[in-house]
Every structure is written in structure tokens, then in C-alpha cells.
Amino acid sequence: MKKVPGPIHGSTEGNNVMLLIPCPHCGLRDQTEFSYCGDATVTRPATPEDADDAAWIEYLYMRDNPKGPHDELWQHVHGCRQLLRVGRDVTNHEIKAEDPS
């Protein structure tokens, strides 16, 4: 998983057709080349054999669902097929430069 370089902006920069996602391997590409893979901050229990129900429920079902900056995973399925970590503001679709991890 590579870090996303920046700064490159999403669809709010004079382009209201679709999200433009900066792929570190292929450059700025259309959203339709990608598959969304959800909240990037969700982590599987490190030692599954020790994880209790609460830990599994948190991992499987509970989400922060922030109204603002959101770390998320996109897979460039119609390009390099790499999984990217992208920071996007879900209130205005602006894609942030920095990889927050």
C-alpha cells in the first residue's frame, strides 16, 4: 500500500463530473477506474484467537462515519490493481494530499 502524493484535489476543483483520484503509480485517474473498499482505519483484531465478541463486532460492524475528513481505501481495479489509502473530505469530496496514517 503506497502513500498518496499531493497536493491534488478532487472533483471540487472545477470538475463536477466525478472524483479524480491520485494513484501513485498511474497519476490522476477517474473514479470509475476504482473500486471503493471502505474505511481505512478499521483494523482486524491482531490476535484473532484472543479477540472477544466486542472486538469482532467493532471490527465487522461499527464505524466512525465522520462528517469531515475520512481515511478510505480505493483499489485501482482498472489500472495497476493496487490498494490505495486516500484522505477525502466527505462533506465536499475534496481529496487531501497527506496520507494521515
Next chain:
Amino acid sequence: MSRYSLASLVRHGLTGHRDWQPAWRDPEPKASYDAVIVGGGGHGLASAYYLAKNHGLNNIAVLEKGWLGGGNTGRNTTIVRSNYMLDGNAKFYEHGMKLWEGLSRDLNFNVMFSQRGVLNLAHSKGQLETFRRRGNAMRLNGIDAELLNRDQAAAFVPGMDVSRNVRFPVEGGLLQRRGGTARHDAVAWGYARGADQRGVDIIQNCEVTGIRRDQHGVTGLETNRGFIGAKKIGLAVAGHSTQLAAMAGVRLPIESHVLQAVVSEPVKPVLDTVVTFGAAHLYVSQSDKGELVMGGDIDGYNSFAQRGNLPVIEHFAACLVALFPQYSRLRILRNWGGIMDMTMDGSPIIGTTPVPGLFLNGGWCYGGFKATPASGWVFAHTIATGQPHALNAELSLDRFHTGRVLDEKGAGPYPWQH
């Protein structure tokens, strides 16, 4: 408050329609209420209405941060149906369908419920078989369902392209004749008027900024119009369920996503039912004004922006012209988006929360509008008695803990797949 009737229409006509009273009051919030519903959309207003009507509570308020029905109640594609397979969903939505059938009379307000049928098209033998299975499940739950073959589907929807020489030929479909459409704004207005008549305070432009609680449970709400005490709080805030629940320290299995809809320019009557395209995703009907109202999938990524992007519109527009080539030159008049609180299993959550006195009505995914009457009915029961109604017992928040999830599509815990 007067009843609406032909006589009242004639009487007001004689005075030039200058003497109509507002349909509901605009009261100042009281210091405290027995119960407060947050969210003045269809669900919140229906909940208040049934709390007053079925449970005799009248010291209650509905708080709305904007105006009534200004959220997803005014943004949906107005489709009403109860064609669900799983028991937990089917019985709940069918109760809603029965309420829809008597709603205009019950509310003394014309919600323009039109049972024009909802036809889900199948484009392969396999898909038709899955529809047969769902249709049989519906019938076992006492819900009307008919499986149409290709010729029957073609006869039911004149003008539809059912030729063989296309990418996704129509093989048949599952029809629910009792399904249809209703006037969405009228649903909010009718419930608001009915609730107001029964003493419910409907307070608009009142945004909740915090929920106060002590060791026993909730005590009230911080709002932009001051503190309002409440013994019980019901949340019916659609896309912002996560944020409101977080004010009381409750975490939810929900992601917010944007769902788009568009209407075409108005044309003369061309489509007298609701059709869904099954190979990709489109639902389309024609409004009374003549516009074709249509939508498809959610955009597919977390969003709190009430607008989406063009790929989804292109997707369902392609479905539309594949099915109805004669619509290809229609122009889109308006498009908009609404924020869906997508749950991890695609089914709603109505019930109690870990915080005593706090109740949740949310996670409506795409399906909130048709559920409005049933949702209000069972949410009112849940708030009044502190226990879920039999019809929402399976729609509880703790199903994610017990593992009894209601995953109608079998898509797993990926909200953007439901």
C-alpha cells in the same frame, strides 16, 4: 382545527380562499416534554402522530433543524412497496403497506397514494428463479406477488423493449400490484397536521447540538433555542444518525452515503407503473406532473454532501434508454442527492439503545419513504412502552451483537453494496 372535506372546500371557496388556517401551529419550545422526537421528516412526524393517537401522549415535541420534510422526505423517488423476502422485513413493510392503504382517510389529508404496481424485471432465467423464490416468500407472509413471464411483462408495461436482440433481454418479472407511489411532501404535511391537532409541538429551525444524560438515562437536549428537558428521546434523523447517537455516546453500525435521483422534463402520460431494471439498477415512474422520476444505486463511497457524481446517473440513464429507447431524447430537468444512513446489513434499525430513554429510528438505507407509516407506528410503540413492537423486534440495534442480521441481499457488512 377544521376537517378538510368537499364542504369545507366549497365554504372557503365562497370567501375566495382567504380564511384557511395554517395546518399546524408554530409554538415556542416548552421547558420540558415527556418525549422529544429529533427530526421533522416523515418518520419523526409519523412517530409523534402515533404516539399521540395510539398511546395518548400529548406532551411531546418534534424538533427539526430546518423545515418539515426538507431532508430525505423531500428527496426520495416516492415508491411504496413491501416486496421483501426475510420475515423480519416483510411483516414490517407489509404492515406499512396496510397503513398506506388507509392513510389519506386516517390523516384527513390526501397523500395521493397510487397503487399503480411495482414491477421488478428479470433478465435471465436464474434471476427469474430468485424472484420466484422471493415472490413465494412474500405470499407465505400474506403479501401479494405475481410472477410475470416476458409476454405478461410486455403487456403490463406497453412501450418497453422486450426484444431478444438486446444485451439484457427481459425474461419476466415480479409484480406487486399493491405497490405504487405517494406524494412525499403530503405525507410529512399530513402527519404534521395530525400530530399538531393532537397537541404535539412541532418546532422548526431548532437544531440539536447535544444530548444530556445522567446515570439513569437521558435528561434532555441542548439546542440552538436553549435546553429542552426530555424523559425520552427518539432519534429519526436519517443520514446524521451517527452524529446524533454519538452525542449520547452510542456507536452505530452505519455509514452515510449519497443517493441520487433525477427527474426528466414533464411529458404526457407514458408510464403508468413503477419499473425496475434488474440487470443493472434503475427504478423509474412518472409523476403526476409528467416528469419521469428515476434513480439507481448509491454513489458507493461515504458522503455527507447532498450531491453526487455523474457516473451513477450515466449508469441508470443507460438502463432507461435500454429499456425504453423512445425516452432517449428526454432531457434531465433536475438532479439531487440525499444522505442515506446505510447499515451493515442493509436493513433498518428501530428500537432501544444502550442508553435508557434514548431510542433510535434509523439505518433506512434506500428504503425509508415506503416505511414511513410502519416506522412511526412501531417507533411510537417502542418509545411509549420502552419495548419493541413485535414488528420491529428483529430490527433491533443489538442484532449486530447477537448475529441475527437481516441481510436481504446477502452482501455482507459492506454498506455500499446494499
